Amino acid sequence: MSASALADVVPAADVSEVLRQAVFDEWEQWHEPWRQLLSGERFRRLSHSSADEHLRWVYERLRLVGEALGDPLELVGDPVRLACLHEWLAFVDPTLAAVATIHYNLFLGALQGPDGTWTRNVGDFTSVEQVGTFLLTEVAHGNDVAAMETTAVYDRDTDTFVLRTPSVGAQKFMPNTSPVGGAKTGLVGARLIVGGIDRGVFLFLVPLTDAAGVLPRIGTSRLPARLGSPLDHSLTWFDGVRVGREAMLSGAHGRIDDHGVFSSDVPERRNRMMRSIARVPVGRVCVSAGTVGAARAGLVMAVRYGRNRHIAGLTESARLPVFALRSHHGPLIEAIATVYAMNMFYREAARRLGDRGGPGAAEAEMFVSAAKAWITWRGREVGAQVRERCGAQALLVNNGIVDQLMAVEGAITAEGDNQAIMAQVAAGLLMRHRPEVFVPTSRGRTLGDAEWLHELLAAAERIWLERAREARGAAPAQALARRNAAMGPALRAAQVYAHRQAAQTLNSAVAGLPEGEGRELLGRVHLLFAVRGLEAHGGDLLRHGLLTGEQIDEVPMLVERLVAELAPQADVLVGAFSVPEEFFAGMPLAAADYLGAYDDAGGPWHRQV
Template identity: 35%
Template sequence: MPSSTSEDRDELIRLVFDGTFDNVHADLRDTVSDPLFAPRSGLDATQQGRLAYDRSRLVHARTGPAQKVLDDPLRLFALSEWPSLMDTTTLPLLMSHYNLCLGTLLHHSAGRDDLDDIIEELATMRSVGMLMVTELGFGNNAAAMRTRAVYDPLADEFVLSTPDPQAQKFMPYTGIQDIPKIAVVMARLVVQDTDRGIFPFIVRICDAEGLLPGVRATALPDKPGLALDNGVTWFDGVRLPRRNLLGGAMGRLMPDGTFESTIPSRRRRFLTSLERVQPGRLCLASALVAAGRASLYIALRYARQRKTFAPGESDVPVIAYRSQQTALFRALADVYAMTFLVNSTKRAFVRTGVSDDTNHLISLTKVVSSWSMTDVLTTCRERTGAQGMFSANRIADYIAMAQGVVTAEGDNLPLLAKAGNELLAHPPATDTGTPEPQGRSLTDPSFHRELTRFRQSRLTDTTAYAMRREIRGGSSLFDAWNHHINAALTLAESRGRELALEELHTAATQATTPRTREALGLLAALYGLGLTERDAAWHLAHGTLTPHQVTRIPTLLEALSTRVLPYADLLVDGFGLTDELLRAPALRPGLTDFHA
């Protein structure tokens, strides 16, 4: 078999980064090579948090104008991927600052010049920005929040207040209180004793001297592997000038208290005010998939170097074991599938921006990629043994980051439930004929996609029919939905994974070098077979797999993994990473100094 060439490697980098590595990613990779990102040990949580702020400022200083980053979604997504490989805490700091705070401010202040001073302060990162939505007692039910901003027409100001402990803002970055910070705070606008719905307000939280008058905050306990300075925050009569209301397209408040809006629905106004959450979800997915790539780079390089015993041999590299190959190469297939799914979703967002279809796709992408990468990271941690437990080797910290991503900017389960409901109401138009198993190859990704789509079609039909029957029989809408929510979750997850298989298979067929095409083709077969394995019993019961095919699946998974082995180095070379960049001791055999 011919060895890989630089042309093969360049082709994989082109595919992994969707043709944007040189003009979107390369300088960010160079930035995180700075000595400031070198591993540090012996720091407590506050020191780690302060270091993350310093690193975030360095990235900001070298990235270029903040508004330009926000104008280029691909640049924003790349900004989520590279710094977090070196310091996971920079992910929420940078994304909250750029996307959620400054992005919301710019989006809802279009045509205004009275906020230029605040925009400039954030754009230069003299103050760090954040978004405060979630309240302690309401979690994902943000529409029920109770923080109030009451308009005082005599002073032409709002009075921002937290009415009770359950309404405290939960987990904003208010634990370190001597760094200047500005927040976009979601609160109920109350005018003349009338609740006008939830709107964003600009609130200065603290300066170099500490919390500002009327703002109270208490740091939350430490979170293993993530040094974010989360807190709970209470507002006690904070006075805000009228300009601090970000009404945008949602509504306009006149000095006399007259409120005008072209959007009659309070829910629609609320969703409009939080539109930046959608690209934020995609940023989180991008970052976690990048962490999955880095983890596999480390785990596979380590498996090549780490020697162990073997029957009849003095020692062999760990990767020689079939058990290691099957686990790591299935994880590698997952990473490539999710990389191409994320790339496809990025392209959709760049084309259309925030829309119902794109939001649905982003939700599916965020959920299936974060769950897949959680499994990948755990596999890589275990397959690097004791080395995988050290923060200096990155993977353990990525696992903690994954837990945050699963929950942040829309917890995975509510997002998936909403996507499942949308699929039940509007199933994709597909050919859902019953696949014929005879004569079909279990290494053909197209066959696995047919199987997955057929199962989705059956699940959609049976679930929708059962819900309609229950409602006609007198059940409430909630009861009917609740009885079938698990089926809806299964449907949506299956749809997301099917889309990932399609993107991986497409990338394999479109690769321009034979060796790259062969390597990605094997991963597509491995990923598709893994999807079918999950539902093999269902397919056997429905006649879309034969008993012989079902019994062959484990053997085929091992055989495909063995065939991936000659391409393993090439496939991780496609991630654009280096030992020098990651600085992981596990990549340097015999290293005893973990501080180097």
């Protein structure tokens, strides 16, 4: 059935509802409360506010979220529910999403014990009377936090820890530790020194500010303004700050008993650190969720604007919406397909967080990390298309698109820089790679075969891993030389791995729909996304007999055909994202009469001549 026939036979609302079920699936119960709360007038951003006024607004809204939650124990303990919140927060206000991630995931999440209960009294934090923040990275230590310099020396005589910042490079970098927003307490990553012995990195609960300002023996200074969502990023140092033994977040990975003796069930210091920062993978899923939610809303705006913006047609007297042009709608249709894949990839990553403690822990960790990096990189690309398709008006702050562009740049760095994360994924893929003999399989297969497309992506991944293995073997014997020789092709393999996982999760969503027009439409979306992933690998697949020359020629024309079929369904496809109308308040680009924002009651067009 053609796309036009599909639109004639099935009401758009019915198809969009089927797709909406695919987008949100069984998590709908966790989404609706946030949609309703964040649609309220209290969450509409202040116009023309200063950076500090906006920050105060953000912390006040964090408290409104806290009021809606009551006891956030279930939210903090369930990564899926926490991620669902971020899908909506990120578009409402990226700064608010960042603060919520820090407070609820990194801070409160770390205070939750293995049995799901709080490890200490957290009343002030659950009510957000005290804002929680997280101080891990340092000026000189980002992705290599295992080498951090901040120390927490245990003083047995007083049963306290003494925190110090020993160098300029050891200052904590970019936590939200200014007095703006009220009293704050931080979880501070520091090297535990007991009896002169370095026991590894642990977290310590340290009050930072109160109503009067920064507490004694602590220094904070605001970093230069950051484009986009302006959080109160600061440098923070400690000059002999004392906290009690109970301030250390202890557990099986390390504790100090009543006699001042340190013990641990985890012998390696690096593994102790990983136990301490176990909430980082959850944060990666939250960052992915926010990126997906913002990309969905941005595409709703872009499609609307494309329908409402009219230009000269093919004849002098004709007018047509700019969306009617292939040059305009083509990039948006491909972006829509990408966002559907991002959505399903993120959802599966959230599910797999629960596998990190079981036999599939390494695979789950790789999957979650690849999802975060790939999703946020694609979020940047989608945001750029939204910005371009909306023209100069998209550069105006009141339309929100610029904030989203800057927010995704932050997401690319947050919870581990993407390139560093993907380097770890690449190393993991290479470690488990075994050379395989390729058997030509193109005979009798077509590009409309979803499973075959996934097999082709897997083959491209193996080709790059084999190149990495060969390059490593040919390199000089030094460890760095061997790593560097292999890393380029291994990173290419990691990118194909991520695209393949995204395609497979999208195809699973297609398979989960009932037979009918909605499933057929989402199947086309999957086909466009999967085929696009093959284009860069046509030569390799041809050389290995996995594609024929005719099939390689067919790929670009198949893409064009799919774009043409999906373009009439753009409103249905983005309608399934269920973005509340209230989210677009004050954004002229999203209005049917976007010209109204520029009207002047005194303009000559209001006077008859």
